[in-house]
Amino acid sequence: MSLSRLLARSYSPILLLLGWEVLVRSGAMPSVLVPAPSNVILRLVQSFGDPVFLFDLQQTLFRLFSGLALAIVLGTAIGVASAQGGIGEQILEPLMRVLAPIPKIALFPALLLLFGFDHLSRIILVLIDAIIPVLLAAYYGARAVDERLLWSARSAGTSPAGCIWRVVLPAALPGILTGVRIAIVIACIVVFLSEMVQPGDGLGDLVIRAARAFRTIDMFVPIVTISILGFLMDHALALIRRRVLVWMPES
């Protein structure tokens, strides 16, 4: 991408932040209610020397990555397995039609009752929310595999299990990685919301604590942190997807 193109594609956020900064600095917007972006960024940088912030960050990251890892592994396994034979159409598709439009965050109180108020309930919430895009992507990806590839592999002596590893999974990979990208952002959002809904610790709880003490800058810092995290992970995955799938045209 050329420099002018890059500029054309990124001037609006810069303009937005600059305008915001100017409005606050000039006093047009009260800084008690609306902190200047520069102050939020400064506080964010300082936060990385604050043990309280680091502890909450660590709690959130642990829940996020545990839930996400489970969602990716289980989602891929269940999705690919259901694509073999008739179980997909008979069981998985109707189940997904019911489960996908349900707001998973509403299940969180039940998860709290079942799995306690610490890590486990939040990890499971991340799992059930993030597994759906991965599972659907794996299922539809595995179903769309060109049958001739399977026939060739079988006739060349590959075992049925080997076919799943060597043919189905690589063919479904582009779709799965797209599903994982969606899952990453969902996971970041839902882990954060779970910590705001039922406080204890974590970045979400940090917002609640800042709100109780009426510290507006500190309310923004955790939200900006999780958003940057989601943004970076999403873009990192897009990069990986392009690397891994050089043989695959961009969709």
Added chain:
Amino acid sequence: MTALADRLRPLVAVVFLLALWQAASLLLQEDYLPPATAVLADAGQLLASGALIPDILSSLGRLAWGFAFGIVLGIPLGLVSGRSERINDFVAPLLALFYPVPKAALMPIFLLWFGAGDISKIVIIIMSVSLPLVYHSYQGAKSVDAKLLWSAAAMGTGRLRQFWKIILPASLPEVLLGTRVAIVIGVIAMVSSEMIVRQNGVGYYIFNTLDMAEYQTTYAVIVVVAAMGYALDWLFERVRLRLTFWAPERRAPLVEPA
């Protein structure tokens, strides 16, 4: 596969899930997991007695407002972005920046800005539903067959008329897919905003019963909310299929971050 059997499958799926729940509950014998039958009876009671109705209505009212604003703002913005690279260069990076933000997390901040009324929650819903609406409208408008527009222009159709007569109808299938995603996301935003700032609505009700240790009622309200999510999606699917019966069927993505 017959049409009837296809229609019954989701029902079978629900019965299957409820049976699993019932079995787990009978096995565990814990207060924390009341049996599905008792919870369903409780949910029926909550609806029949009208105890939950005011909260359902205040939730749905906010959802409707947020959704209406989201449609009025999001769809035109997306369609215009899809037809103009200059506008898209402005809009797309802002959306990309905003995409990973947990919108409902802004509740405490909006409380300071807009006060404790409905406005904060409605703004959250508008922000949440706008992203899929803009994105899918953009995709729809961008992929309109250029030959249609050339022919219209050659016959002297003005820009605005082209928009109404060609771009909007041609993008409709994609726009409605975005609307479907937006409904699912809107319900999530509705519930989470009510759970974070607990005043009224179904999200509030769930946690109110949890705090009072009325666990069976907690489950009953969760069931009602889940049913609301499914019912809204089901209703909209009827509308969507009726409006775009002429278009080749596309698999709706259904899950996108809220």
